Amino acid sequence: MNNTDQIVQDADVELSFLSSVVKENGNQPAALIPILQMIQEKYRYLPKNAMEFVADALGLSPATVYGVATFYAQFSLEPKGKYVIKVCDGTACHVRGSSAVYDAICKRVELVDGKSTTKDGTYTVETVSCLGACVLAPVVTINDKVYGEMTPEAINIILDTLEKEGTNHDQNA
Amino acid sequence: MSQLTVNGKNVELNGEANVLEVVRKAGIDLPSLCYHQELTVHGACRLCMVEIEGRGIVAACHTPPEAGMVINTNSLVLRRLRKMALELLLARHDRECTTCSRSGNCKLQDLAERFGISDIQLKQDERKLPIDDSSIIIRNPNKCILCGECVRICSEVQGIGVLDFVHRGSKMVVDTAFSKKLSDTECVNCGQCAAICPTGALVIRSQVDQAWDALNDPDKTVIVQIAPAVRVSIGEEFNVPAGESTMGQLVSALKIMGASKVFDTSFSADLTVLEETNEFIQRVQSQENLPQFTSCCPAWVKYAEQFYPEYLNNLSSCRSPQQMLGSLIKKYYGKEQGLQTKDMYVISVMPCTAKKFEAAREEFTTDGVPDVDLVLTTQELAHMIKEIGVDFPALPETAPDQPFGRVTGAGVIFGVTGGVSEAVLRLGYEKLTNEKLEDVVFSEVRGYNGLRSCELKLNGQTLRLAVVNGLTNANKVLEDMKCGKVKFDLVEVMACPGGCIGGGGQPITNVNRRVRVKRGAGLYNEDQIAPVHKSQENPAVKDIYEKWLRCPGSKEAHDALHTTYKERNARCITVAATDHGKDC
Ligand code: SF4
Ligand code: SF4
Ligand code: SF4
Ligand code: FES
Ligand code: FES
Numbered sequence: 001m002n003n004t005d006q007i008v009q010d011a012d013v014e015l016s017f018l019s020s021v022v023k024e025n026g027n028q029p030a031a032l033i034p035i036l037q038m039i040q041e042k043y044r045y046l047p048k049n050a051m052e053f054v055a056d057a058l059g060l061s062p063a064t065v066y067g068v069a070t071f072y073a074q075f076s077l078e079p080k081g082k083y084v085i086k087v088c089d090g091t092a093c094h095v096r097g098s099s100a101v102y103d104a105i106c107k108r109v110e111l112v113d114g115k116s117t118t119k120d121g122t123y124t125v126e127t128v129s130c131l132g133a134c135v136l137a138p139v140v141t142i143n144d145k146v147y148g149e150m151t152p153e154a155i156n157i158i159l160d161t162l163e164k165e166g167t168n169h170d171q172n173a
Numbered sequence: 174m175s176q177l178t179v180n181g182k183n184v185e186l187n188g189e190a191n192v193l194e195v196v197r198k199a200g201i202d203l204p205s206l207c208y209h210q211e212l213t214v215h216g217a218c219r220l221c222m223v224e225i226e227g228r229g230i231v232a233a234c235h236t237p238p239e240a241g242m243v244i245n246t247n248s249l250v251l252r253r254l255r256k257m258a259l260e261l262l263l264a265r266h267d268r269e270c271t272t273c274s275r276s277g278n279c280k281l282q283d284l285a286e287r288f289g290i291s292d293i294q295l296k297q298d299e300r301k302l303p304i305d306d307s308s309i310i311i312r313n314p315n316k317c318i319l320c321g322e323c324v325r326i327c328s329e330v331q332g333i334g335v336l337d338f339v340h341r342g343s344k345m346v347v348d349t350a351f352s353k354k355l356s357d358t359e360c361v362n363c364g365q366c367a368a369i370c371p372t373g374a375l376v377i378r379s380q381v382d383q384a385w386d387a388l389n390d391p392d393k394t395v396i397v398q399i400a401p402a403v404r405v406s407i408g409e410e411f412n413v414p415a416g417e418s419t420m421g422q423l424v425s426a427l428k429i430m431g432a433s434k435v436f437d438t439s440f441s442a443d444l445t446v447l448e449e450t451n452e453f454i455q456r457v458q459s460q461e462n463l464p465q466f467t468s469c470c471p472a473w474v475k476y477a478e479q480f481y482p483e484y485l486n487n488l489s490s491c492r493s494p495q496q497m498l499g500s501l502i503k504k505y506y507g508k509e510q511g512l513q514t515k516d517m518y519v520i521s522v523m524p525c526t527a528k529k530f531e532a533a534r535e536e537f538t539t540d541g542v543p544d545v546d547l548v549l550t551t552q553e554l555a556h557m558i559k560e561i562g563v564d565f566p567a568l569p570e571t572a573p574d575q576p577f578g579r580v581t582g583a584g585v586i587f588g589v590t591g592g593v594s595e596a597v598l599r600l601g602y603e604k605l606t607n608e609k610l611e612d613v614v615f616s617e618v619r620g621y622n623g624l625r626s627c628e629l630k631l632n633g634q635t636l637r638l639a640v641v642n643g644l645t646n647a648n649k650v651l652e653d654m655k656c657g658k659v660k661f662d663l664v665e666v667m668a669c670p671g672g673c674i675g676g677g678g679q680p681i682t683n684v685n686r687r688v689r690v691k692r693g694a695g696l697y698n699e700d701q702i703a704p705v706h707k708s709q710e711n712p713a714v715k716d717i718y719e720k721w722l723r724c725p726g727s728k729e730a731h732d733a734l735h736t737t738y739k740e741r742n743a744r745c746i747t748v749a750a751t752d753h754g755k756d757c
Contacts, residue, residue, distance in 0.1 A: 048351050055350075061334025061359075062350035070339045 013050045017042065022057045029058050032068055036075060044080040081117045081124035083162065088139040090130030097151070098138035102127060104152035105140075108159060122166075175240030180247065186238055193221050193233035201246055204255065204284050206262075206371050207320035208234040211670070211686065212329055215321045219258045220284070222251055230254070256288055264295040266372070267315035273373040278681050280371035281318060302346065307354035309362050309378050309529045314346050317374035323347060323366035330670060332645035333476070335360045347374075359479050361472040361644070363668045364526030364550075364677015369684050377526050377678060381553050381560075384520055387546070388431040393518040397427050398498050398577070400438040402524040402588030402673040403551045405695035409680040410555035411565040415688045416695030421570020423522075426558050428571060436577035438521065439584030441498035442596070444717070445469060446583055446708035448734050449491045449593075450600040451725035453663060457605075457634075462486050464639075464654075464661040467593050469493040471531035472668035474738065476644050481651055482740035490735040494587065495521050495528055496537045497734045498577060499544030504733055505721045506577075514540060520547045522554050524588070524676030527668070536736045550678025579713035582613075582700030589693040590642040590672035591618040591625070594665045598629070599707045606632040613706040619697075621671055621690060624649065626661070639664045642672055 021038045025031035032054065039050050046069050055062040069075045087093075087102040102125070105111075109123045117124040133139050136148025140155060147158060175186045179199040189195045191214065196203045206218035216235040223233045226243035230251070245251075263285060270276045302314040321338065324347060328334035335358050339348045349358045367375040387393050404420040413419055424435045453465050468474055468489040477488060492500065499519050507517050521528065525548075531537070532545040549557075558565050572578060583599055586592030595615045602610045617627040618638060624646040626639040639661045641647050647666045653659040669675040671689035674696065682688045705711060722730045 052350075061328060061337065063334055063337035063339070063348070063358075064328075066348075066350040067337040067339045071341045 013043070013047050013053070015053075018050055018053045018057075022054065027057050027059070029060055032058060032060065032065065033072075036065075036069060040075055044082075044084075045076040045078055079117065079121065082122050082166075083142055084124045084126070086126050086128045086131070086141045088129070088131045088133075088137070088141075089127040090134065090137075092130070092134035093138040096137045098127075100152050101138055101140060101150045101155055105155055105159070108156060177238060177240060177242040177244060179244045186240060189238055191234055192223060192225075192231070192236045192238050192242070192244060195238045196223065196233055196244065196246055203233060203246060204287070205234060206280060206284070206318060207322065209322055209325075209369065209684065211684075212322065212325040215325065218262070218318070218320055220255055222254055222258075224248055224251060252288075256290065259284055259288055259290055260293050260295055262318045263290065263293050265298045265300075266318065267313070273316070274376045274379060275370075275373035279373060282372075305355050306378070307356035308360065309526050310355060310360070310364060310367050311376050311378055312355060313374050313376070314348070315374075316372050317347055318372055319345060319347060320371060321347070322369045322371065323375055326365045326369050327360075330365060330643045330645055331361065331363060331472075331476075331668065332643075332648045333359055333361065336366065361475040361479075361668060362527040362530040362677075363472040363644075365669060366677075367526070368677050368679070368681060377550060377552065378529070379553055379556075380529070380547055380549060381557055383547055384549055384553070384557065387518040387520065390518075392516060394434075394512055394516055395432050395518045395520060396434045396436065396502055397432045398436045398438045398441075398495065398502075398519070398521045398545075399423055399427075399573070400495065400521065400523045400525070400528075400588065400673065401442065401585045401592075401696060402676060402679070402692065403522050403554070405588070405692045405699075406524065406674065406679050407551050407555055407558075408566065409682060409688075410552075410559075413566050414691070415682070416691035416693075416698070418695060418699055419566065421572070422565055422568040423554075424571040424573050425568040426561070426563060426565060429563065429568075430557065430561060432520075434574045435571075436498060436502075437573045437580050437584075438494045438498055439580035439587065440577040440711070440713060441494040441501070442469075442584035442587040442593075443581055443708035443711045443714045444497050444734065445491050445494050445587075445593075446596045446600055447714065447718075447725045448730060449489050450597050450604065452489055452491065453597065453601060454604050455726070457636075457662060464637075464664045465489055467663075467665045468736075469587065469593060470527070470667045470669075470673075471525070472527040473644065473647060473666040475527070475530070475741070476647065476668070478738055478741045480648075484651065485738045485740065488738055490731075490737070492537070492734055492736045493528075493531060494584075495523065495545060495548075496531065496736070499532070499537065500539065500733045501577070501717070501721075503539045503542070503544045514542050518546050519544065520549060521545050522549050522551065524551050524673045524679045525669075526550060526677040528678075551676075552678055552680060555680065576713050576716060579711060580703070581705040581708055581711045582703035583706060583708045584711070585699045585703065586696050588673045589696045590621065590667050591640045591665065592672065592696070593667075594618040594638055594640050594663065596708055597663070600709050601636075602631060603707075603709070605634060610707070618665075621686070621693065623670070626659075636663065637661045641665065642667045642675075643670055644668050 021035050025035050035054055040046055051065045052062050055065040087098055089098050105125050109118050111125055116126055131139050138150045140147045140150045176183050179196055184195055184199045204220040206220050207215045214235045216232050221233040222230050224230055224245040305312040324336050327336055335349055336347050338345055367377050388395050404418045405416050408417055408419040409415050427435045456462050456465055466488045468491055502519055503514055529548040532543055532548045537544050583596035595618050598615050599610055599613050618640050623643040624641050629636045639650055641650055674692040675689045718724055
């Protein structure tokens with residue numbers, strides 16, 4: 001599947017979208033966080049020029065917006081993949097084999113050089129601390145959907161299904 | 174009268190904003206690293222802790238004073254806490270004092286000494302964050318104590334907000350947007366952040382070595398110019414009180430160093446008055462491009478180019494006095510003296526860091542060579558004087574060289590907020606009324622508040638003036654103008670608090686309003702004792718027009734003394750690209 005069009009290059013930020021987000025939330029500084037959330041939702045990260053735009057619209061300096069964007073862990077300054085896979089590495093999951101699951105995913109999606117997002121922008125793979133679902137350990141989430149009792153085999157099947165859906169979706173579109 | 178007690182002594186309350194001010198009024202120098210009277214309170218360094226009976230230990234800077242408070246500033250607990258706070262800062266600080274340009278002038282070093290920190294129990298943080306030396310202000314985050322003074326002065330006084338806190342927890346740093354190099358940001362090079370920084374985390378790039386190289390180069394004729402505000406401040410580095418002029422000693426010191434000529438930039442300030450008033454009167458008569466904004470502050474010029482390109486036609490086209498003089502030296506004076514451009518080296522001594530940026534602008538070159546080769550700040554020149562080891566205050570007084578050494582009081586007050594307006598009025602009055610001006614003092618435009626305005630009736634005509642210092646105030650004037658709330662004919666803008674006397678290159682004490690006011694008074698005093706108070710009566714200026722430039726506004730004057738501006742944008746897209754601006 002070809003996902004390059006999904007990787008949002010900074011130059012591709014849509015002004016009309018940004019404008020509508022600002023219009024919806026108002027141009028008061030207090031609207032900054034909800035606005036950033038909506039931008040992140042659309043682009044899966046905060047493009048620089050979108051942050052500059054928001055700064056301008058809200059009468060804040062770009063440095064202030066950047067400060068807020070780097071303060072909250074929910075915001076990402078790097079483009080994330082279409083699928084964000086989080087592998088829990090909390091104690092329970094670790095003990096029950098989360099590393100093997102993590103390695104299997106990295107191998108399957110061909111993640112190299114310690115990068116967390118694949119070259120084609122399809123996958124971002126991260127480890128996180130306890131997700132609070134230890135009874136299901138080891139736990140993996142894919143775009144916030146929770147998968148429990150993972151094994152290398154099971155995660156490969158899930159990824160197969162995802163890829164099939166993705167291709168169908170691309171064809172329909 | 175309400176009172177409280179500090180260490181058992183009664184202290185009257187008189188509207189002080191916080192306990193820190195009260196304690197200081199009581200004569201106790203409570204330590205602080207993140208408090209500044211003219212900025213909002215941050216309350217992060219915890220050094221200003223005091224004990225208040227019934228409340229325990231509080232940060233004095235953000236505790237409002239109340240009648241009856243019983244305050245103690247000395248106790249074993251406080252002592253321990255202060256030392257601990259300092260040690261924590263020092264454990265994350267690059268403590269290479271001997272090679273730090275703020276050594277001897279650093280609040281952190283000073284407090285470490287005052288509190289006898291001899292040994293730091295904590296593990297030293299060995300992080301080495303990259304130093305940003307892309308600009309005139311050099312940022313070394315390894316020396317930053319996160320006091321946030323730079324963040325606040327840049328956003329509260331200059332209205333720009335180049336810097337802010339980014340990341341969090343142990344990774345927190347003060348940085349630019351997207352960690353850009355400072356030279357790629359909207360920084361206008363005013364240097365106020367470096368002046369207020371308590372440590373060596375923000376320092377001004379030193380060009381002292383280049384100056385020595387030129388002064389010792391047998392093939393170069395070094396010509397120096399000295400800005401008005403320098404003479405009333407450089408003495409502070411040598412225990413001369415602020416405001417006392419040491420112009421004569423300055424000329425002597427520069428001659429000892431090897432300068433062949435020393436000129437006074439107040440001379441070209443007089444020229445600026447003639448050109449700028451001529452331009453202003455034309456605009457008043459045609460009612461075009463009003464208000465006229467002054468253009469002698471390069472920080473303001475860059476600000477306007479970045480944020481208000483639609484007003485660039487309103488800026489006076491006059492070059493700043495520094496650039497006028499540089500241009501005259503390279504274009505006319507050199508020829509007259511039989512000097513080739515390549516043999517002349519023009520150094521200007523300025524209170525200002527933005528002048529370094531201005532001198533490098535391509536508009537200010539003659540045959541590809543900069544009109545002003547090097548700009549030294551007051552601080553840099555003070556260092557050079559210390560290097561040669563002379564007793565500066567005891568030097569004999571030498572007069573500046575001719576023809577650019579003869580000045581008027583009007584040119585000298587350019588260094589203080591309101592000065593340019595007053596100098597222009599001394600000529601404008603005579604032009605607009607055809608009367609001789611007797612009382613040259615325009616107290617309407619004097620003062621130190623950031624935004625002042627007045628109306629003057631001249632010959633049935635009302636002139637509306639605004640005098641601004643601090644770019645936040647310039648922003649306010651521009652926004653109010655846009656909405657039609659205010660209307661002006663002439664707006665003087667200086668970026669630095671108090672005008673150039675508070676410039677970012679001045680001795681570090683310029684962050685103190687009292688010191689700035691003394692320097693300003695020094696300039697007004699120079700005006701008062703000057704034999705001539707009006708630029709138009711400067712005989713040397715008249716000569717220059719006769720010899721080289723014909724008359725104000727002539728083609729020759731335009732080529733040598735005027736300039737153009739260009740829109741600049743440091744951002745990729747702005748709201749102007751859509752219709753989404755802020756409402757009035
Ligand atoms: S030099 Fe002036 S404009 Fe630049 S960061 Fe410092 S305070 Fe802001
Ligand atoms: S750079 Fe200086 S003024 Fe700014 S936060 Fe750091 S120590 Fe404070
Ligand atoms: S006010 Fe004076 S010292 Fe400050 S930036 Fe402007 S020209 Fe320089
Ligand atoms: S350790 Fe993985 S969910 Fe708790
Ligand atoms: S001066 Fe009060 S906390 Fe820093």
